[in-house]
Amino acid sequence: MTSSEQAGTAGESGIHLEVSVGTEAFEPGRTEVILESTGRVQVLSELEGREARRAEVSLDSGYARAMIQGADESVRRTRQGKRYGLPDEPRYHFEVRGREQHQSFDVWRSELPDHPELNRIIQVLQRTLDEQFDGEIIL
Numbered sequence: 001m002t003s004s005e006q007a008g009t010a011g012e013s014g015i016h017l018e019v020s021v022g023t024e025a026f027e028p029g030r031t032e033v034i035l036e037s038t039g040r041v042q043v044l045s046e047l048e049g050r051e052a053r054r055a056e057v058s059l060d061s062g063y064a065r066a067m068i069q070g071a072d073e074s075v076r077r078t079r080q081g082k083r084y085g086l087p088d089e090p091r092y093h094f095e096v097r098g099r100e101q102h103q104s105f106d107v108w109r110s111e112l113p114d115h116p117e118l119n120r121i122i123q124v125l126q127r128t129l130d131e132q133f134d135g136e137i138i139l
Helices: 003-011 061-077 109-114 116-133
Strands: 016-021 030-036 040-046 053-058 091-097 102-108
Touching: 016 061, 016 116, 030 061, 030 116, 040 116, 053 116, 061 091, 061 102, 061 116, 091 109, 091 116, 102 109, 109 116
Parallel strands: none
Antiparallel strands: 016 030, 016 091, 030 040, 040 053, 091 102
């Protein structure tokens, strides 16, 4: 399933948040998480030479909607920096998609503390992944 196919599936549920980080070519690989307003969380983890891992978990729908709204507000009011990352520093890509909207934003891991809402979202999603996959999928 491609990213666009996943987005199409998620789009049926309304507004959703996509978070991706990493690259398939280097450890720990590329991770993409799609959080739907229903609370459905789709996870795709890819690393060259290995079979892609796909999984699905759930969060409370009210909590999921609040996270998506918080990401949307944060992305709308934040300006993209022009700074280059540190060697091997992960860069997070956030996208908030709805029927008629599309907002996106990239942030280096070291800049996450400057964006508290986005940092909180990464922490919550990573905790959820850790609980489900024993730390095998890194966001």
